[in-house]
Amino acid sequence: MQLLISSCIAWITIILISIIPKKLSILDFVFLYCVLLCLTSTSFTIFELNFNIITFPMLGVNLWAVTIYRLVTSPLLILMIFNALQPSEERKTNWTLSIAIWIGLTTYDWTLDHFKIIKYQILYVRTSIGIAYLCLILITWGLLKWYKRFDYTRKRSIHDSYNRLR
Amino acid sequence: MIATIVYDNRFNANEWFGIIGLCIGLFFMIKLPSRFPRKIAILFFLCGLTFGTLADHYIGTTPKSLYDTGNTSDFDLTDVPSLLMYGPFSYLFFYIYDFIKIKTNFIPIYILFWSLASSLFEWLGGVAGLFHYNNGYWIGISFMIYLLVHSIWIIFYHIIYQHEKTLKV
Numbered sequence: 001m002q003l004l005i006s007s008c009i010a011w012i013t014i015i016l017i018s019i020i021p022k023k024l025s026i027l028d029f030v031f032l033y034c035v036l037l038c039l040t041s042t043s044f045t046i047f048e049l050n051f052n053i054i055t056f057p058m059l060g061v062n063l064w065a066v067t068i069y070r071l072v073t074s075p076l077l078i079l080m081i082f083n084a085l086q087p088s089e090e091r092k093t094n095w096t097l098s099i100a101i102w103i104g105l106t107t108y109d110w111t112l113d114h115f116k117i118i119k120y121q122i123l124y125v126r127t128s129i130g131i132a133y134l135c136l137i138l139i140t141w142g143l144l145k146w147y148k149r150f151d152y153t154r155k156r157s158i159h160d161s162y163n164r165l166r
Numbered sequence: 167m168i169a170t171i172v173y174d175n176r177f178n179a180n181e182w183f184g185i186i187g188l189c190i191g192l193f194f195m196i197k198l199p200s201r202f203p204r205k206i207a208i209l210f211f212l213c214g215l216t217f218g219t220l221a222d223h224y225i226g227t228t229p230k231s232l233y234d235t236g237n238t239s240d241f242d243l244t245d246v247p248s249l250l251m252y253g254p255f256s257y258l259f260f261y262i263y264d265f266i267k268i269k270t271n272f273i274p275i276y277i278l279f280w281s282l283a284s285s286l287f288e289w290l291g292g293v294a295g296l297f298h299y300n301n302g303y304w305i306g307i308s309f310m311i312y313l314l315v316h317s318i319w320i321i322f323y324h325i326i327y328q329h330e331k332t333l334k335v
Contacts, residue, residue, distance in 0.1 A: 026329055027205050034212040042241065049240045051171075058229040122313040133254060150172070150204040 006065035017076050023086040024165040031147050035140055036075040055119040062117050077105045106130035171239040173298050182295035184247035191254025201264050214256025217315050234301035248296055260323055281312035
């Protein structure tokens with residue numbers, strides 16, 4: 001049952017990310033997804049192996065449910081937050097949607113803990129998981145800003161080569 | 167509670183292997199004439215880093231912990247260079263692929279060559295004490311994973327290439 005619910009939520013997330021109006025380019029999305037996977041998997045490993053404050057299921061459907069959550073649902077939801085936060089010419093930054101997704105992500109994490117799919121060994125970790133997600137978002141936001149700087153240099157180099165041709 | 171396995175507690179061959187491997191990779195990345203726009207070059211670097219991180223943190227940790235890297239079964243600072251080493255490796259994979267403009271028929275040979283090279287590199291890492299295999303895992307399984315991962319990288323390259331072509335048009 002857990003696997004079915006996890007897969008359905010992952011699929012709904014995929015549908016949502018496919019249909020939302022995109023303010024980021026494909027390259028930005030790929031960059032963010034890679035960064036998020038690296039950061040989340042490393043931090044989960046540190047929390048699990050080094051500090052022993054999270055326990056992941058060892059066997060069966062629960063393991064797959066968590067893997068789907070870690071590889072699909074959580075990074076894609078964070079990608080949607082970044083997309084909503086990105087200002088564009090047509091649309092302003094959508095703070096309400098970003099906060100709603102962030103709350104949804106935290107609640108989903110608490111639900112996983114409630115059903116003993118992920119076990120938080122210490123109470124304050126469970127309560128502060130939302131802040132941990134916020135920190136992750138801030139770090140990735142900084143990296144995205146750095147990455148998007150190359151848009152400008154790229155446009156400039158195209159502009160320069162066009163001018164040289166003229 | 168997961169018990170930590172300590173393989174080694176000195177700064178020796180395995181750390182040097184990671185650091186030297188990373189430095190050589192970065193040297194080639196910086197010195198080779200650039201072939202890709204900066205944004206794409208970063209993605210090609212990240213591609214290896216992401217797949218390496220995922221392998222180390224999913225196959226290499228619980229529930230099965232098929233292999234460990236570095237001095238202990240935990241994640242520590244000495245694991246960072248070996249993790250970052252995957253980045254220049256994937257960059258060079260894409261660089262050479264783009265440079266030699268390989269024909270479609272020869273792509274499987276290119277993938278096989280890189281998978282063999284990766285396995286050799288991993289074997290050297292094992293000799294240096296960087297990789298420690300557990301639960302029946304051995305380099306042959308890594309070789310199969312490399313075949314799969316490098317095939318995904320080729321698909322990724324063509325997706326990016328198509329995307330760039332559409333942008334230029």
